[in-house]
Every structure is written in C-alpha cells, then in structure tokens.
Amino acid sequence: MQTYRRESERLKNTVSDVEKTFPRLGVNKKQEIIRLLYEISKKENTLPSSIIKDMDSIDFNTAKQRLLRRRFPNSYINNEISRTYLPKLRLDKKSCLDIKNKRFYPETIFIEKAAQGSRLAERFRKSFPQASFSEIKSLKDYLKTHRNTTVSDYNKRRGTAFITYENYDFFKTCPCTKKAIGCGYNIFNLSFGCIFECTFCYLQEYTNSPGIIFPANIDNFFREFSSYKRKGMRIGTGEFSDSLMLDNITEYSLPIVEFFRKHPDVLFEFKTKSVNIENLLKIDHSGNIVIAWSLNPQSIIDENEFLSTSLLQRISAAKKCSQAGYRLAFHFDPVIYFDGWKKEYKKVVDLVFSSVKPNDIAWISIGTLRFNPKVKQVIEDRFPGNKILDQELLPDFDNKLRYPAALRQNIYKAMLEMLSRHSKKLPVYLCMESSSMWKKVRPLWPSGALQDIYSGRCHTQHKALGQHMA
Ligand code: SF4
Structure with a gap:
C-alpha cells in the first residue's frame, strides 16, 4: 500500500502538471502526455514538473517526440518507435495486491456433482478442514453468474478452489x-x-475464473x-x-x-x-x-x-x-x-x-x-x-x-x-x-x-x- 500511495501521488502531480502546461490539449493527447510523463518520472524517480518545465511553449507533436525520446532512448535512436502503446493511465487502490495470507488455504471449495466422492475431493476435505465445501452442478453453470470481471476479483482467486470433472x-x-x-x-x-x-x-x-481449478x-x-x-x-x-x-x-x-x-x-x-x-x-x-x-x-x-x-x-x-x-x-x-x-x-x-x-x-x-x-x-x-x-x-x-x-x-x-x-x-x-x-x-x-x-x-x-x- 505504501507503493500505491507513492505512485498515486506521482500520478496526481503528473495530471496537474500536464493540465497546467498543456491546458488546451484534447483528452486523448493529454492522456498520452500524462502516461509518458508519469513513466519517465517513475523510471528516473524525478518530479514530473522538472521533466516538462520548459515545454509550455511547444506544440503537442514536439512535446510527444521529446518525451518519447527520453522514455525509450534506445528504441528511438534505432528507429524502433513506430508503434507505441500509450493507453490511459489509472491506478486503483482496490486492485492493488496486498498479500496477507502466504499460505494457500481456500475459504470456499466448490465440488462439481460428478466429482463428489472422488479421491481428490476427499484429499481437499482432509487438507482444508476449515474451508466451506459446496456442491455445484458444474463449473460452467456456476460461471454463468460468477465470472471474474475485475482485477480485484483476480486478487481474491486464491480464496476459492473448484474440484471439477473434466469432460x-x-x-x-x-x-x-x-x-x-x-x-x-x-x-x-x-x-x-x-x-x-x-x-x-x-x-x-x-x-476469468473466480478460483483455481483442479x-x-x-x-x-x-x-x-x-x-x-x-x-x-x-x-x-x-x-x-x-x-x-x-x-x-x-x-x-x-x-x-x-x-x-x-x-x-x-x-x-x-x-x-x-x-x-x-x-x-x-x-x-x-x-x-x-x-x-x-x-x-x-x-x-x-x-x-x-x-x-x-x-x-x-x-x-x-x-x-x-x-x-x-x-x-x-x-x-x-x-x-x-x-x-x-x-x-x-x-x-x-x-x-x-x-x-x-x-x-x-x-x-x-x-x-x-x-x-x-x-x-x-x-x-x-x-x-x-x-x-x-x-x-x-x-x-x-x-x-x-x-x-x-x-x-x-x-x-x-x-x-x-x-x-x-x-x-x-x-x-x-x-x-x-x-x-x-x-x-x-x-x-x-x-x-x-x-x-x-x-x-x-x-x-x-x-x-x-x-x-x-
Ligand atoms: S503460472 Fe503465473 S503466477 Fe504461477 S508461477 Fe507461473 S508465472 Fe508465476
């Protein structure tokens, strides 16, 4: 969480510096500049303001080229920068991985009907006696209403196991x-x-599975x-x-x-x-x-x-x-x-x-x-x-x-x-x-x-x- 706080502060400063330096840029161009600036600031551990301090009088293309050259120096020199990937930058506290339990101990174990009574199901029951065990008709059926859709869902996957019968x-x-x-x-x-x-x-x-499948x-x-x-x-x-x-x-x-x-x-x-x-x-x-x-x-x-x-x-x-x-x-x-x-x-x-x-x-x-x-x-x-x-x-x-x-x-x-x-x-x-x-x-x-x-x-x-x- 400490790194999240540090990086979200960096992003906040980056956005504010870009707003001040390029107030008239459209949304997409602004996003590209924010990403480049943030990445340079993170990599070099420098304040974003010091990177764009004299860019307020230059146009978007010149500013972008300057930032690209600083962010990707080798690719830039070698002409390998024709394709870049500069999506909108977001940081979300809820998505940040906080590893509390190092030991794998699922709280919930779902067993497909066809896998009930299997040796594997019995071994899971014996290994995780505190877990809650439930029968499901099939994983496919369960996933119709329980798909992982967010990064924070993915972070929780170690809490769930599925014992399945593969067909x-x-x-x-x-x-x-x-x-x-x-x-x-x-x-x-x-x-x-x-x-x-x-x-x-x-x-x-x-x-997109909300748990680990066995x-x-x-x-x-x-x-x-x-x-x-x-x-x-x-x-x-x-x-x-x-x-x-x-x-x-x-x-x-x-x-x-x-x-x-x-x-x-x-x-x-x-x-x-x-x-x-x-x-x-x-x-x-x-x-x-x-x-x-x-x-x-x-x-x-x-x-x-x-x-x-x-x-x-x-x-x-x-x-x-x-x-x-x-x-x-x-x-x-x-x-x-x-x-x-x-x-x-x-x-x-x-x-x-x-x-x-x-x-x-x-x-x-x-x-x-x-x-x-x-x-x-x-x-x-x-x-x-x-x-x-x-x-x-x-x-x-x-x-x-x-x-x-x-x-x-x-x-x-x-x-x-x-x-x-x-x-x-x-x-x-x-x-x-x-x-x-x-x-x-x-x-x-x-x-x-x-x-x-x-x-x-x-x-x-x-x-x-x-x-x-x-
Ligand atoms: S499957 Fe993914 S998380 Fe697991 S060891 Fe390989 S790279 Fe790491």
Whole structure:
C-alpha cells in the first residue's frame, strides 16, 4: 500500500502538471502526455514538473517526440518507435495486491456433482478442514453468474478452489504466439490457475475464473491420451498452472509418472517454481519424465515472483531430482533486463552447473519478458511499485510488448555464451520468438529440428520438436 500511495501521488502531480502546461490539449493527447510523463518520472524517480518545465511553449507533436525520446532512448535512436502503446493511465487502490495470507488455504471449495466422492475431493476435505465445501452442478453453470470481471476479483482467486470433472478439454497444442517459432509443446490440461503471484504472469489477464481449478478425473485424461499421442511428443502440465504447486495435496504426479512409464516414446515435463518434489522422490520412474524449474536471479524473484521459492531452494530440489535419476530442464523465462543483468544471470547459470551435470539436462529454454498489452495495465494495477515496466517495452512482431529486438538478440547471445561455457551440447530453444531471431541467434536445438525451422517447415506449425529429442 505504501507503493500505491507513492505512485498515486506521482500520478496526481503528473495530471496537474500536464493540465497546467498543456491546458488546451484534447483528452486523448493529454492522456498520452500524462502516461509518458508519469513513466519517465517513475523510471528516473524525478518530479514530473522538472521533466516538462520548459515545454509550455511547444506544440503537442514536439512535446510527444521529446518525451518519447527520453522514455525509450534506445528504441528511438534505432528507429524502433513506430508503434507505441500509450493507453490511459489509472491506478486503483482496490486492485492493488496486498498479500496477507502466504499460505494457500481456500475459504470456499466448490465440488462439481460428478466429482463428489472422488479421491481428490476427499484429499481437499482432509487438507482444508476449515474451508466451506459446496456442491455445484458444474463449473460452467456456476460461471454463468460468477465470472471474474475485475482485477480485484483476480486478487481474491486464491480464496476459492473448484474440484471439477473434466469432460472434453484434456490436451491441446501450446498456442505459442502469432508469427513465432513453436517449440512443439503440448499441454496436458490438468489444473487452471496458480497460487503464486508473479508480476509478469499472463494468467492475470487471461483467466476469468473466480478460483483455481483442479480436475478430479485424471483417469479420463489417460484414457483420452491414446488418440492424442504422437511419437516423440513433449507434453506437460505447466502452461496454465504450476505443475507441482500443490502436489502434496493433489498427488497428480504419482499417476502421471506411472502412466508415462508405459509411453517411453513421449517426454512428460513437470514445470514449477515450487519445491514440492516429495512424491516424485518416493516413486519409481522412467527416463522420460523431466522436472523443470523456471529460474531467475534472486533479486528478480524477490521483486516479481511472490509466494514462490528461492533460487537456492529450486536448485537444491533440482539436484535431489537429478540424484533420483530424473532428467531436468530449466526455463530462463522471462529473462528480465536490468542494470547488471548479465552478471546476475551468469551467477544463476554457474549455480545450476555447480549443482547438476549437463548430461542430466534435457533442455533449456530462454525467453525474454513479453506480454499482451492488456497485461501492462493489470501489472500497474496490482503491482504499482513494479520495476519491470520501467524498461523499454513496445509492441513487436506479435503485437506483444517486448524489449527492442537488438536488446533481445544481445540477451539471447549472452545467455547462450554463458551456457556454452558449461556444455556445448545442451539443447536450447527460444520461447515465443520470431524465426528471424532464431536465425540470428541460432540456439543449440537438435539439428533435425533446426533444419525444419530454418527451412520454414516448422514455422508457426508447432511441429513436435520433441521428435528430435526422443
Ligand atoms: S508461477 Fe507461473 S503460472 Fe504461477 S503466477 Fe508465476 S508465472 Fe503465473
């Protein structure tokens, strides 16, 4: 709330300074100037009045260009500023995230009629005895009258869980992003929503469910799998949720590992920011199970990945899993740019390789920060003190806000260089990047898959790169 007070004061001063300096501007032009001025003031921690002190005698276009140059200096110099995203700025106290309860303990648990009596429902009853349990006909029915519509509704989602009986939405190909190279990932659609609170999370804007969803009928997923399966595919549960965040309660990992032992030609990935690995450590598994962690420097975790685990905890869990014979994966995603980023990411890379052997790593992904423009306003609302929006983020090839292409290329090349010091054979892919970026950076993805990419056969087709991995 302290940061909310500081930022709303800044916005108030910005609006008042713009009114005084440009009294005759129309509403839309005024909004653009307010946003640019506010963002510069926040980034540079300067008073807005000092930024526009001598602009009262210049016209709108000149003022806007001056502010754009100061707000996006690199993009401006490199002529990458043709598209900007300058929506109306609003800050709302009610939308600000105030994390009171770190522990996940839903107050209300809705159980679909068809999921009553399921093992998962019983485990939730046992784990959350103080919660109020109610039966609903179906989640679909419930959502007709209870959709999340506001940011403050989203902030409350951890208070509600739904135990459902999934009938049709079992698997899908990862939608990736427009005009990007897909990595061939497939989604095993078990759970929707997350208990962690990351500033950059796309789910903030994507979901309208008033709670976190847990399907109870995992056996139906397994039954449906034979018609979805393709030899060599990569599939996992970490797209719409965190694969292991509540594995001590859901115990999803146990039947999954058991099931995929019968499908050695498929790679299954659990992707997580948790260290909930106890179930995985106590079961027999086969070599096609990959346990993956998203990694960032601790300073970035502290400022952006609230309620998740520390970097050291994640690496220590990875080490335990490798000692138990699992293959590992690491996702440097999103890589966040800040002063001194290279040194901090190098420390993370070195820490990984001081703890696990390159041969135990199935793949590594690198993806720089990007999000749908609408997410920007949600981040401002929920995390007014965030620093991630202070960098230059502009609409790019897929209309998502991204760092300038030259900066992204530098980041990818530097990360690949850091990784190659430890092993020249690590399979690495770029997450949600354009084919031109793949060609410039040339990550170390297996040669067969790369040929597909460079020849264009893989472009936007989400072809199973895993075929080359199996
Ligand atoms: S862990 Fe992943 S899914 Fe969960 S809040 Fe963070 S980014 Fe979103």
